[in-house]
Amino acid sequence: MKECPNFKKCGGCQYLGMPYEKQLKEKQKMLTGLLGTFGKLHPIIGMQDPFHYRNKVHAVLGRDRKGRIISGVYREGSHEILSVETCLIEDKTADAIIKTIRELLPSFKIKVFDEDTGYGFLRHILIRTARATGEIMVVLVTASPVFPSKNNFVKALRNIHPQITTVVQNVNGRNTSMVLGEKEHVLYGPGFIVDRLCGCRFRISAKSFYQVNPIQTEVLYQKAIEAAGLTGKQTVVDAYCGIGTIGIAAASRAREVIGVELNRDAVRDAITNARMNTVRNIRFYCNDAGKFMTQMASQGAKADVVFLDPPRSGSTEEFIEAVALLGPQRVVYVSCSPETLARDLKGFGKRGYCVREMWPVDMFPMAGHTECVVWIQKKHI
Ligand code: SAH
Numbered sequence: 001m002k003e004c005p006n007f008k009k010c011g012g013c014q015y016l017g018m019p020y021e022k023q024l025k026e027k028q029k030m031l032t033g034l035l036g037t038f039g040k041l042h043p044i045i046g047m048q049d050p051f052h053y054r055n056k057v058h059a060v061l062g063r064d065r066k067g068r069i070i071s072g073v074y075r076e077g078s079h080e081i082l083s084v085e086t087c088l089i090e091d092k093t094a095d096a097i098i099k100t101i102r103e104l105l106p107s108f109k110i111k112v113f114d115e116d117t118g119y120g121f122l123r124h125i126l127i128r129t130a131r132a133t134g135e136i137m138v139v140l141v142t143a144s145p146v147f148p149s150k151n152n153f154v155k156a157l158r159n160i161h162p163q164i165t166t167v168v169q170n171v172n173g174r175n176t177s178m179v180l181g182e183k184e185h186v187l188y189g190p191g192f193i194v195d196r197l198c199g200c201r202f203r204i205s206a207k208s209f210y211q212v213n214p215i216q217t218e219v220l221y222q223k224a225i226e227a228a229g230l231t232g233k234q235t236v237v238d239a240y241c242g243i244g245t246i247g248i249a250a251a252s253r254a255r256e257v258i259g260v261e262l263n264r265d266a267v268r269d270a271i272t273n274a275r276m277n278t279v280r281n282i283r284f285y286c287n288d289a290g291k292f293m294t295q296m297a298s299q300g301a302k303a304d305v306v307f308l309d310p311p312r313s314g315s316t317e318e319f320i321e322a323v324a325l326l327g328p329q330r331v332v333y334v335s336c337s338p339e340t341l342a343r344d345l346k347g348f349g350k351r352g353y354c355v356r357e358m359w360p361v362d363m364f365p366m367a368g369h370t371e372c373v374v375w376i377q378k379k380h381i
Contacts, residue, residue: 002016002051002088004016004087004088005085006072006082006084006087009075009076009082010072010073010075010076010082010084011073011075011076011077012073012087012089012366012367013088013089013366013367014366014367014368015365015366015367015368016088016366020046020047020050020365021046023362023365023366024044024046024362027044027360027362027370028041028043028044028360030338030370031044031338031358031360031370031372034338034339034341034342035338035341035342035345035358035372038342038345038349038355038358038374039354039355039356039357039358040356040357040358041357041358041360042357042358042359042360043360044360044361044362044370045216045219045223045359045360045361045362046362046365047213047215047216047362047365050362050365050366051088051089051365051366052088052089052090052091052092053089053212053213053214053215053216053365054087054089054090054091054212054213055091055094055128055129055130055131055195055210055212055213055214056126056127056128056129056210056212057087057090057091057094057095057098057126057127058073058124058125058126058127058179059071059072059073059084059098059124059125059126060072060073060074060081060123060124060179061081061102061112061113061122061123061124061125062081062112062113062114062115063112063114064083069102069105069106069112070083070102071083071084071098071099071101071102071125072084079115085099088366089365089366089367091127091129091131093129093136093161093163094127094129094136096161097125097127097136097138097157097161097164098125098127100157100160100161101125101138101140101157104153104156104157105122108149108152108153108156109149110122110149110153113142113143115175118143118175120143121142121143121144121147122140122141122142122143123141123142123143123172124139124141124172124179125138125139125140125141126138126139126141126170126179126180126206127139128193128204128206128210129193130193130194130195130196130204130214131195131214131215132195132196132197132214133193133194133195133196134163135165135166135193135194135195136161136163136164136165136166136193137164137165137166137167137168137189137192137193137204137206138157138164138166138167138168139167139168139169139170139180139206140167140168140169140170140187141169141170141171141172141179141180141181142169142170142171142172143171143172143173144171144173145169145171145183145185147169147185147187150169150187151187154167154187154188158188164188164189165189165190165193166186166188166189166190166191166192166193167186167187167188167189168184168185168186168187168191168206169184169185169186169187170183170184170206170207171183171184171185180206180207184206184207191205191206192204192205192206192269194276195210195214197214197217197218197221197245197249198218198221198222198245198249199249200245200248200249200273200277201273201276201277202243202244202245202248202269202273202276203243203269203272203273203276204243204269205243205265205266205268205269206265207263207265207266208242208243208263208265208266208269209242209243209263209266210242210243210245211245211363212363212364213363213364216361216362216363216371217245217363219361220334220361220363220371220373221245221246221249223359223361223373224246224307224332224334224373225246225249225250225253227330227332227357227359227373227374227375228250228305228307228330228332229305229329229330230250230253230254230305231253232253232254232255233255233304234254234255234304234305235254235255235256235258235302235303235304235305236250236254236255236256236257236258236303236304236305236306236307237257237258237259237260237293237296237303237305237306237307237326237328238250238257238258238259238260238307238309239259239260239289239292239293239306239307239308239309239310239319240260240261240262240289240308240309240310240311240315241259241260241261241266241270241284241307241309242261242263242266242270242309243266243269243270243273244259244261244269244270244271244273244274244282244284245273246307246309246334247259247270247282247307248270248273248274248277248279248282250307251274251279251281251282252279254281254305255281256281256282256283257279257281257282257283258282258283258284258285258296258303259282259283259284259285260284260285260286260287260289260292260293261284261285261286261289262286262287262288262289263286264286267284267285267286270284271284289308289310289315289319290315290316290318290319290322291318293318293319293322293323293326294318294321294322296322296326297322297325297326301326302326302327302328303323303326303327303328304328304329304330305328305329305330305331305332306323306326306328306330306331306332307331307332307334308323308331308332308333308334309333309334309335310335310340311336312336312337312340313337313340314335314337314340314341314343314344315333315340315344315347317347320344320347320348320351321351323348323351324348324351324352324353327378328378329377329378330375330376330377330378331348331353331376331377332373332374332375332376333345333372333373333374333376334371334372334373334374335371335372335374336363336369336370336371337369338370338372341372341374345374345376348376352378352379353376353377353378353379354376354377354379355374355375355376355377356375356376356377357374357375358372358373358374358375359372359373359374360372361373
């Protein structure tokens with residue numbers, strides 16, 4: 001078992017003290033308790049090397065009691081910053097870049113932001129790495145837009161880490177627990193990175209959602225596409241589609257795909273991604289998934305397969321009701337929260353759908369979260 005100096009203080013890895021095989025057993029037990037009565041639950045698919053899998057690394061900046069600049073995470077349930085130098089689940093290069101930034105700050109006279117006084121400039125660092133292509137994005141979250149030494153700072157950073165392919169300044173002047181603000185300025189490169197998954201290429205912007213464990217994401221998507229039983233003749237909906245990953249990976253096996261997503265930047269990425277992969281039978285809409293499906297149903301549209309991959313809060317009654325009206329033979333639910341999944345499966349159950357099989361995929365080794373693909377089938381009456 002590997003040692004982490006911040007274990008128990010950081011709160012990120014509830015399972016770190018446990019051998020990996022045991023973690024998988026515990027997760028299976030928990031999932032059986034929550035989901036076992038709905039249908040067949042397959043054994044959780046684990047990772048061969050369950051360390052340093054996270055492609056997205058976030059660090060908040062501050063000072064310790066002696067006034068030294070630190071970066072790390074908020075201590076669980078507080079706004080006190082715990083200094084984190086290395087992490088067992090994060091990408092190692094990302095951790096090294098954060099360290100470099102911290103060390104460069106004084107010579108560029110860049111002050112770190114102080115939440116109590118509202119004084120200072122740099123609030124957070126976000127690093128996103130594209131594992132398959134090696135591209136790296138650095139997002140510097142600042143409290144105000146004016147960044148005096150930006151060009152020289154970026155040059156110095158790239159001198160030490162030439163792997164960085166883009167640097168983005170994100171301005172977040174609000175007093176909020178959200179890391180990213182609305183406004184963005186590209187300081188270097190194209191403002192996005194490109195990664196490869198399931199044989200397709202995907203552009204990812206700073207504010208778009210992208211799965212944090214790329215190795216397991218391929219396993220997850222393959223299971224999801226398998227569960228959809230695609231024949232090449234169906235109309236497929238990819239709801240909560242993010243940058244369009246599932247829909248684009250499935251498009252060659254569908255007649256047409258309709259993607260819906262609320263985040264504008266993600267939809268923009270999705271449209272570019274379809275073009276980049278020469279996928280022509282897919283359209284994306286920027287809307288609330290529930291509202292969109294309700295509109296589709298009221299226009300008398302039909303869907304043969306619906307994928308949904310909502311955030312942890314799960315889907316809504318409105319969405320499930322609309323799916324029942326659209327009447328797909330299969331629904332494939334990709335869930336990162338078994339609690340809200342169980343709630344939503346009941347909703348599908350009340351509307352003529354039943355669970356066939358469930359495949360848990362361990363997307364978050366060491367951490368407590370679990371991910372599941374669920375094959376839901378329309379009952380024949
Ligand atoms: N399927 C994608 C994204 C899953 S994450 C992938 O695998 O990468 C969930 C996505 O749902 C996020 O992109 C989020 O922006 C989006 N989302 C959240 N609430 C939504 C809503 N009400 N309607 C549509 N999309 C929503």
